[in-house]
Amino acid sequence: MTQRLLTLLCLSWLLLVLTTHATAAPADTHTAPEAQFRSxxxxxxNQDAACARLALNKIPSQSAYAKVLAGAIAVSEQDFDTAFSLLLxxxxxxxxxxxxxxxxxxxxxxxYDNQADTLRALEQRTAAERFLQSDEQLHQHHTAIWHQLSTLPRxxxxxxxxxxxxxxxxxxIDLALAAKEQEGDALKNWPNFYPGHPAADGFSQELLTQRPTSPSGHNTTATTQTGTIAILLPFSVDMYYPVSDAIMQGFSAAQAQAGDHRELRIYASTDDPASINDLYQQIQADNVDMMLGPLTRDEISHLSQQSPPSFPVLALNQADDTADQQQNIYLYGQSLETEIAQIISTAQRLGMQSATxxxxxxxxxERMAQLFNVMWQDAGGHTITPPTPTEDENADSETSDAQPQANPNPADMIFLAANSEEASRIRPHLDTATPTFSISHIYSGMAQDPDNSALNAIRFLDMPWLLQPDAKQFSMFKEAASGLPPxxxxxxxxLGADAYRILDHLxxxxxxxxxxxxxxxKIEISTDGRIHRTLxxxxxxxxxxILETMP
Known part of the structure; x- marks a missing residue:
């Protein structure tokens, strides 16, 4: 019954589209097939299928306009199989x-609605929007999309x-998810994350004004945004200061985009992991709302030995043992294990069974190579040892890398565990016909770096921020990040920018x-607070x- 009702609603919407287009221009401005199509x-x-068929019979059967009109007639008669065969x-x-x-x-x-394939239907509606012109058409279109999504469960x-x-x-979809949150600023802040989205120009704000108000008369999305956020990072350690500063800049940029005015209070840890204990006691005494950090595994281990916090803590690394995640301590960071697991999944999905x-x-x-070897074999793959390497006699011993020789029995793939400089030296000695994979450490962050020429055809994982920095959804962060090196x-x-959104949600x-x-x-937070990231x-x-696939 629900599906039939949805179909009828969608048919009514299609008639609105037909109406607005049917009066858009005089018929004599088109060629004969187009004029008959418009008739x-x-x-x-006018809901007259017989009349529409008469017009259809006057269009050459091989014309695209004949097929589109026949498909629309089939949809009006709920003959969806015919519609697919004509229109796809x-x-x-x-x-x-x-x-x-x-x-x-x-x-x-x-x-697609009739097949209960929500995603394909939504994709077609977003495709249709490119060809709509008037504000009235666009608003009707957005309303139809919203009717489709707003009834779906989370x-x-x-x-x-x-x-x-x-x-x-x-x-x-994120707009629909935001609208389901009865508390918080998710709906209010949605345009900040999708500034170029078709719904960002007014439709999302229309939804916000329609939201019921609380008994006090204030909109339920409003928050006081007062309090304190603790930032526990190793600012006192020279080697970690640039990292801590970059994280802090990302976090504060995302906080500003969200309109969150809470104080960010820095607690600078030292190179002694035990210093975490005293800082944590101070943070608890300061009655903060939530806490970002610590950064290193040793610091997280020390923190986990303390009494559970009463506020959410987002640690920016993995603990030595994550089997029993402590209450209110959530783990999120740049993990080698996570990247290697994804590259293994990608390679095996492409049919790779053996690796060098x-x-x-x-x-x-060396740690990357060891981790890949263990995780690859655990996933059912097997490794092929390369021939005995040779050293470049002209290279400095401190910077030279082993140069594998040609293998008469190559593996399905090569996993290159190296940073950008190492990879540039190693790659010329590898078989370029063998698919080669790596993770983010291979990429310097400069898309047009001449030193990357030796790395052609290597696939790797990295953050969308580095692979597609000009994407519209990231535009609000470009100025804040402009002072940082690539x-x-x-x-x-x-990491800091996403950490704000994660921590605020938690x-x-x-x-x-x-x-x-x-x-x-793509960040996924489960109901028990476990965080998974896909690059x-x-x-x-x-x-x-070049960007190949977004997560």
Whole structure:
């Protein structure tokens, strides 16, 4: 019954689209097929399918306009199989005028509604929007999208949110999720995260004004935004000061975008992990709302030995043992294990079963290689040892890396455990015909770096912020991050920005799941507070670093 009601509502909306287009321009401004197409649309607007068929019979059967009109007729008669067979082949057509293209995608959306395929229907509606012109059409269109999404349960919204790489689609779903939060500023702040989204120009604000007010007369999304946020980072350690500063800049930028005016109070830890104990006692005494940090694993271990905090704590690393996560302490950071697990999943999805591991000579690269070896074999893969390496006689012993020789029995893939400098030295000695994968450490953060030329065709993982810095959804952070160098400091900035949104959510709705597209990737927070991050995929090419897939 519910599905039939939705179908009828969507058919009514399609008739509105047909109506607005049918009166958009005089018929004599079009060629014969277009004029007959418009006559058929007028018939459908009057709910006269027989009349529409007469117009259809006057259009050459091979014309795209004949197929679009026939598809619209099929939808009006709820013959959705016929609609799919006629319209799907035209999905990417660039020859239709705007009216026909809008009706094509709108008809497909209704057909997908009938299959209860919400995501495909939403994708078609966002495609149709490109061909709408008047404010009235756009508002009717946004209302139709909202009718589709607002009735879905949160779990279903979260599921389809994770299946779409399209930022417009993601924005609509996040808007629906934000509207379901009865407390907090999620709906109010949604435009800050999607400044170029079609709904950001007024529709989201219209939803905000329609939200019921509390008994006191204030909107339920309003907050006092008073209090204190503790920032526990190693500002007192020279090697960690730049990292701490970049995190702080990202966090404060996201806080400003959210309109949160709470005080950020810095508690600078030292190189003695035990200093965390005294700082933590001070933070508790200061009655803060929530806490960001600590940063290092040793500091997190010391913190976990203290009494559980009464406020949420977002630690920016993984603990040595995460099996028993302490109450109110949540873990989020740049983890080698997480990146390697994702690259293994990607490689195996592409059919890779065997791997050769090649590593640089730095301790971090060696650790990356060891982790990949263990995790690859745990996932069912097997490794092929490369031939005995040779050293470059002309290279400095402190900077030279082992140079693998050609292997007569190559593996399905190569995992290159190296930073950008090591990889540039190693890559020329590897078989370029063998797919090569790496993680974010291989990328310097400069898309047009000439030193990357040796790395062509290597696939790697990294944050969307580094792979697509000009994306509209990140535009509000560009100025705040402009003073930081490329690469690692930009990663820490992004981590800080997403940390604000995570921590603010955990403070407001600790038992509520959340998924959002952040600067660092797709962030998923479970109902028990476990945080999972999925990175974007990039590839080195002759044109520089390019984004392959968004999470």
């Amino acid at each position: 058929g649309v007028t018939c459908l607007q 082949p035209l999905h990417s057509s660039t020859t239709l005028h705007d009216e026909a293209a809008a009706i094509l995608h709108s008809s497909l959306a209704i057909a 779990d279903e919204l979260v599921t389809i949110r994770g299946e779409s790489p399209d930022t417009v689609v993601q924005g609509w 591991i090649v590593a640089g000579n730095s301790p971090l690269s 690469g690692e400091m930009q990663r820490w900035f992004a 403070n407001r709705n600790p038992e509520q799941a959340l998924t959002f597209q952040g600067l660092t990737g 974007a995929t990039g590839r080195f090419s002759t044109e520089g670093v």
